[in-house]
Amino acid sequence: xxxxxxEELTTKxxxxxxxxxKNAKATQTHKKPNANATQTHKKPAASAVQTQKKQxxxxxDAARFSDSLEKQVKKMFGIVPNEANNEQMYKALCIVIKDIxxxxxxxxxEKMRAQxxxxxxxxxxxxxxxxxxKNHLLNLGIEDGVKGVLKKLGFELDGLAEIEQDAGLGNxxxxxxxxxxxxxxTSQGYAATGFSIRYDYGIFxxxxxxxxxxxxxxxxxxxxxxxxxxxxxxxxxxKFGGRVDQEWVDGKLKVCHKDYTTVLAVPYDMNVSGYExxxxxxxxxxxxxxxxxxxxxxxxxxxxxxALESKSYAESITKILYPAxxxxxxxxxxxxxxxxxxxxxxxxxxxxxLKYNYxxxxxxxxxxxxxDTHPALCVPELMRILLDDYSYSWDDxxxxxxxxxxxxxHTVMAEALExxxxxxxxxxxxxxxxxxxxxxxxxxxxxxxxxxxxRNAVDRNAIIQGNxxxxxxxxxxxxxxxxxxxxxxxxxxKESVFRDYYIMRPQAFTNVTNGITHRRWLKLAxxxxxxxxxxxxxxxxxxxxxxxxxxEAYGDDKAVLKKLEEIKRGNKxxxxxxxxxxxGIDVNPDAIFDVQVKRLHEYKRQLLNALxxxxxxxxxxxxxxxxxxxxxxxxxxxxxxSYTMAKQIIRLIYQLGVLINNDKTIKDKxxxxxxxxxxxxxxxxxxPAANVSEQIxxxxxxxxxxxxxxxxxxxxVTMGTMDGANIEIYENVGEDNIFIFGLKAHEIDxxxxxxxxxxxxxxxNADLKRVIDALNAGIAGVSFRDIADSLTIGxxxxxxxxxxxxxxxxYAAAQDRLDKVYNDSRAFNKMSLLNxxxxxxxxxxxxxxxxxxxIWDLKKI
Ligand code: 26W
Numbered sequence: 001x002x003x004x005x006x007e008e009l010t011t012k013x014x015x016x017x018x019x020x021x022k023n024a025k026a027t028q029t030h031k032k033p034n035a036n037a038t039q040t041h042k043k044p045a046a047s048a049v050q051t052q053k054k055q056x057x058x059x060x061d062a063a064r065f066s067d068s069l070e071k072q073v074k075k076m077f078g079i080v081p082n083e084a085n086n087e088q089m090y091k092a093l094c095i096v097i098k099d100i101x102x103x104x105x106x107x108x109x110e111k112m113r114a115q116x117x118x119x120x121x122x123x124x125x126x127x128x129x130x131x132x133x134k135n136h137l138l139n140l141g142i143e144d145g146v147k148g149v150l151k152k153l154g155f156e157l158d159g160l161a162e163i164e165q166d167a168g169l170g171n172x173x174x175x176x177x178x179x180x181x182x183x184x185x186t187s188q189g190y191a192a193t194g195f196s197i198r199y200d201y202g203i204f205x206x207x208x209x210x211x212x213x214x215x216x217x218x219x220x221x222x223x224x225x226x227x228x229x230x231x232x233x234x235x236x237x238x239k240f241g242g243r244v245d246q247e248w249v250d251g252k253l254k255v256c257h258k259d260y261t262t263v264l265a266v267p268y269d270m271n272v273s274g275y276e277x278x279x280x281x282x283x284x285x286x287x288x289x290x291x292x293x294x295x296x297x298x299x300x301x302x303x304x305x306x307a308l309e310s311k312s313y314a315e316s317i318t319k320i321l322y323p324a325x326x327x328x329x330x331x332x333x334x335x336x337x338x339x340x341x342x343x344x345x346x347x348x349x350x351x352x353x354l355k356y357n358y359x360x361x362x363x364x365x366x367x368x369x370x371x372d373t374h375p376a377l378c379v380p381e382l383m384r385i386l387l388d389d390y391s392y393s394w395d396d397x398x399x400x401x402x403x404x405x406x407x408x409x410h411t412v413m414a415e416a417l418e419x420x421x422x423x424x425x426x427x428x429x430x431x432x433x434x435x436x437x438x439x440x441x442x443x444x445x446x447x448x449x450x451x452x453x454x455r456n457a458v459d460r461n462a463i464i465q466g467n468x469x470x471x472x473x474x475x476x477x478x479x480x481x482x483x484x485x486x487x488x489x490x491x492x493x494k495e496s497v498f499r500d501y502y503i504m505r506p507q508a509f510t511n512v513t514n515g516i517t518h519r520r521w522l523k524l525a526x527x528x529x530x531x532x533x534x535x536x537x538x539x540x541x542x543x544x545x546x547x548x549x550x551x552e553a554y555g556d557d558k559a560v561l562k563k564l565e566e567i568k569r570g571n572k573x574x575x576x577x578x579x580x581x582x583x584g585i586d587v588n589p590d591a592i593f594d595v596q597v598k599r600l601h602e603y604k605r606q607l608l609n610a611l612x613x614x615x616x617x618x619x620x621x622x623x624x625x626x627x628x629x630x631x632x633x634x635x636x637x638x639x640x641x642s643y644t645m646a647k648q649i650i651r652l653i654y655q656l657g658v659l660i661n662n663d664k665t666i667k668d669k670x671x672x673x674x675x676x677x678x679x680x681x682x683x684x685x686x687x688p689a690a691n692v693s694e695q696i697x698x699x700x701x702x703x704x705x706x707x708x709x710x711x712x713x714x715x716x717v718t719m720g721t722m723d724g725a726n727i728e729i730y731e732n733v734g735e736d737n738i739f740i741f742g743l744k745a746h747e748i749d750x751x752x753x754x755x756x757x758x759x760x761x762x763x764x765n766a767d768l769k770r771v772i773d774a775l776n777a778g779i780a781g782v783s784f785r786d787i788a789d790s791l792t793i794g795x796x797x798x799x800x801x802x803x804x805x806x807x808x809x810x811y812a813a814a815q816d817r818l819d820k821v822y823n824d825s826r827a828f829n830k831m832s833l834l835n836x837x838x839x840x841x842x843x844x845x846x847x848x849x850x851x852x853x854x855i856w857d858l859k860k861i
Contacts, residue, residue: 060145068096069149081153089155090133090163093146094226097136101271102229105280111861112191116356118364119191120856121349122182123378124371125338126175126321127196127283128203129167130680132227132270133160134524139187139273165223166679168202169285171325171638172599173514173706174410176680177485177844178371180517180706181851184844186274186281187519189860190852195345195375197337198228198268198285201320206638206677211654211782213639213647215323228268228285236265237291238343240336244430255388257431263314264289265344275519276543279861286344290314324640325599326416332424339429342377350385359390363403367856370407370479373418373471378405379478380435387435394438406855407479408512409472410703412489412497413603419468436474440464443477450504461500476501476508481855485514486704486725488745510854513728514704515847518545518839521710525684528567529714533836536560545843548713552837561829568691568715568832575634575689579673585661587671591630592822595716596694597678597686600637600646603701607649607787608804609633609694612812613656613672614771614779620666629822632671636678636686645790650674652775652784659780683707688714691832692818695720696811698802700745702726713839715832719814721807725842732838737831741814742807751806758805759792768808 072092073084081089112119134157137143147157170176178194185192204215242260246253265286272281290311298307317336322329349366350359357365370378379401386397411417426433440463451457459465463473476482476498484490490511494502502509523530523542533541537550554560572589579587596609613633620626635653639646657672675682693711695702695718702724712718712729720726721742730738743751762769775788791800800806822828840846852858 060142062145062149065096065142065146066149066152068099069093069153072096081155086155086159087163089150089153090160090223091226093150093160094133094164097133097140098227098229098271100140101136101273101280104278105271105282108278108280108861111278113356115861116365117191117861118367118856118858119193120185120367120369120852120858121345122178122185122192122194122369122371123342123345123375124175124178124194124196125341125374126170126371127167127178127182127194127285128170128172128175128680129179129283130520130684131161131164131166133164135183135520136271136273138519138524139183139275141276163223165218165220166202166681167220167224167227168218168679169196169199169220169321171203171321171323173704174325174372177410177514177706180515180844181848182272182281182283183274183517183520184515184848185852186272186279187277188274188845188848188852189277189279190281190848190858191279191861192272192281194272194281194283195341196283196285197318197321197341198287199318199321203321203638203679204323204641208650208654208674208676211651211658213650215641217320227270229270231267231269231284234267234348235289236344236347238263238265238340240339240428242430244434252391255431261310261313262291263317263340264291265340267344267348284345284348286318286341288314288317288340323638324642326411326413326601326603327640327643328416328418330419330421330424332428335420335424335428338374339377339381339432342375343381345375346378346381346385359386359392359400360396362400366404367858368405369851369856370405370475372408372410373475376407376418376471376475377429377432379474380432380439383435383439384431388431401478402480405479406481406483407475408483408485409475409489409493409497410485412492412703413701417497418471420471422464422467422469425469436469437464439474439477447500447504451500457500472497480508481510482508483510483512483855484703485512486728487511487513488700488722488727489703489724492700492745512847512850512855513725513842514706514709515842515844516706516709516713518713518843518845520684521687521713526567526571526688526714528570529564529688529836532563532567541840544840545713545845546840548837548840550837551833555830555833555837558826561826561833564715564833564836565825565829568689571689575685578685579634579675582675583673585657585671585673587632587673588630588668591632591671592691592819593632593634593689594692594694594719595634595686595690595711596696597634597636597675597683598705598707600639600643600650602645602649602802604697605802605804605807606635606637606653607791608696608807608811609635610649610653610656611768611771611804611808612815613660613670614774615767615812616670617656617660617663617666618767618770618774620669621663624665624667624669626669628669628819630669631819632673634673634675634686634690636675636682638678645787648784648787651782652779652787655779655782655784683710687711687716690714690716691822691828692716693718693720695723695726696742696807697721697723698804698807699723699743699748701802709839709842712835712842715836717818717828717831717835719818728841732841733835734838737834737838739814739818741810743803743810748803751803756798756800756803756806758800758803761805761808762792765809767812768805 070081072095073081076092077088137146150157182194202218202220205218207214239260239262242258245256245258247256266289268285270283272283293311295307317340322334368378382401383397386392444458444462447458447461463470484493494509541547569589572593576587576589579585598604639650653674660672687710690711693716695705695708699721704724708726718729719739722744762772772788775784789795791805793799
C-alpha cells in the first residue's frame, strides 16, 4: 500500500479545496464588496431584517407564554410571579420550555411514525452539554420574546440563566462533539436518539489552591434535573455476573444465564432542540437502581449492611463520570458502566423497533453508532439478543449486526485504546464474553484466510490477544463503516492503527471531519459579532454556516475591520473583568489575548507554551524595553486526577503567573492567567475574546480538535502545528492567515525512528538551555526539576515523548512572526476576518449530513 505523507495529504485536500472555492465563488458573485460598509452596518440590509424576523418565531404569543409561566409558578410553589425568587422563576421557566419542546416532540414523533423513517442511535458515554436554557430559546427563536415577558414580570433572563449549572457529562472533545451532533442532527431534521448515562456527578469542579489542582464533586442535578423526564415505564433489567448453562427447553438446547445480579436501568429523557425546525429529538440517560432497596430476609437476620448491598452495588454504577481522558484504566466499575448503558439502550431499541417491524429489517430502520470504543459492547449485546432471545442463527445475527453498527475512532494514543482483562470481562459478563470469544474465533478464521495463515497478522489483529480483549478490534471487526475525525487522522488510522483491516476491507474506511455547533459558539457566545455579521451579510449564516464566506468581500474594508476590532475588544473587556474578579489580576484589554484552553495532556503541549512564556520573560528581564506587543497568556485546563505530570504543568503555569504578574520591571508587557474550572460555559466567555488560538499538539496525536474551530469562527488566528483539523483550517483560511510551525507528522515519525535526542536541542539552543535551567532553579521559589528531567533525561520513560524540545525554536519563531504582524493592526484584523469568513466548513451541520449520507443512510424527516 502506498504510504501517504502529510504533505501529500495536504496537496490532496488543496485540490479538493480549489474545486470547492470555485463553487463558493460562483454562488458569491452577487455580493460585491460594499464601498461604504459603515453605512451598511448602520442600516441593516433588507435580508437581515427578514432573517431576524424569522428568528423571533412568528408564533410566539407573549400573553400565552406569560400565562403558562404564571401557572407554573403557582403549581410548583403556590405563589404568584412577583413573590418568586430567581431560583423559583428559573425552574418554572425551564419547565415551561420543556413542555413546549415535549409537545413539539409529540408532533415530530407522529410524523416519524407516519413516514416509518430510519433513526440513528448515537451511543456515547459522554455528552458534554453545558447549559441548555439559552440554547433552547435560541433554537426555538423565542429569546427576545421570553426576555420581554420576564422583564414585565420583573426578572432578567441573564440572571436566571446563570443559575443553571453546566451539565458536564463528559471530559472534553469527544463528549462535546456528541452534544454538538445531537443539536445539529435535530437542526437538520434527522431522527436521532442519544444514549448515555445519567451520572449523579459530572466532570469534577476544579479549584486551584497555590497552584495545586483540587477536585470537588459536581452536583449538576441540583439545577439540571429540571430538564429530565423520568420514563419509569421504560425500565430495563441489566444482568451482571453469574454463570451460563445450557439447558434443553421444549426440545431445544438453550443458553441459560443463572445466578446473576440484576440492576434496573431507569431512563431519564432530555429534549434536544434544533434551530428553525419542527424536529425535537431525545437524549436518553440511564440511571441505575436496585430491584429492591433492601433485602428483607437478610435484614430480618440482622445482616443490616449485607441487606443494603444490592442497592449500593447498583447505584454505584451511575454515580460518577470517569474523569480520565485519553488514558484507559482497566477498572471494573467502568466496564459495568459501559455494559449497563449499552444493554439498556439496545434492549430499548429492539423493543421499539419490534412494535412496527421485524428484526430482520433492523438495519433499514435503525443505525447504531458507537462513539469511540466505550460502547463497543453493543456488538455482543445485539448478538446476544438475536441469538438467545430471538433464536437467530449466528450467521443471520451477524449479518444484522454488521449492517447496523458503525464506529468512530477519536484517538490514536496507545494508552487510550481500551483493553479489558479477560478474567474481569468473563466474570462480570459471562454470556457476553462467550459471544465475544466466538466473534474472535470466527474473525481469526477470516484473518487467517486473508493473510494466508500468517500467524503474526492473525495475532496482532485478533480481538482477544493473550489476557486482553481489544475493544477497537471488536469495533472494526463488526462495523460496516469506520471513520476518523479529520483528514489526517483518518489517513493515520489506515496507515498505522488499523492498517491490516484497511488492507482487508478498504471500502469500510472513511473520514468525517468534526464540526461544532456554530450557533452556540457565535450567536450565544458572541452576540455582538453575530449582530454585526447579520447587518453585513444577512443572517443566513446562522442556519447555513458556509454563508459566512460572504464576509470575505469586506477583507479590505477599513470600517468593517475597525468594527471587528471593537467587538473583539468588547469581548476582551468582558473577559478581563472576569479575570479580575476571579483571580485579582489586572489585564490590559489592548494586549494580545493568547489562549490555550483544553484538557491538560502532555501531547497537547501546554508545556511548550509555558516554556515560550518563560523564554519571553527572561528576555524581558534582560531588556525591559524589548519591542513586543503586550500579551496576556490565558490558560484553562482540567487534569485527570491521577495524572501527576499534568498537574505539575498546571502548577508551573500558575507559578509563572506568580512570578511574572508581580514583576514591575517588565512593565506589564506579559501576563499569565490560569482560569480554574474550565468548562463549556467558561469557554463561551473566553473564546470570543481570543486573538490567538493555541493548537500546538505534537503532529499526529490530536485526532481533530474542535476548540480550534470555535476560535476560528470567533476570529482568533490559529498558532498551530500541522495536526488534526488544523490542516483543514490551514486549507480553508490559506497559509497567510494562520501561523503554522513545527515538525509534521511524518517528520516526527522519522525522528522517532532515527532515535530522538532532546538534549541535542538543550545544547544547541541557548534560549532553550536557559529556560530549562530556570525550571531546575525554580519559578517563584518552586523547583520544576521533574518537568525539566522529563524533557531531557526522561523520568518514567523516554525523554520528551512529545517532542517539545524539537519544536521549541520553530514555535518561538512563529510567535515572533505573529508579534510582527500584530504591529499592523489592519493586517491582523484582516486575518481575523478571513478566519471567520472561512469557518463555515466546520459547522456540525455539515458533519452530521456527511454521517447521514455516507454512513447511516438516513433521510431528513
Ligand atoms: C478510556 C479512556 C478514554 C477516555 C476518553 C480514552 C479516550 C477518550 C476520548 C476518545 C478522548 C477524546 O476526547 N478524544 C478527542 O475527540 C475529539 C472529538 O473527535 C477530537 O477532536 C480530539 O482531537 C480527541 O482528542
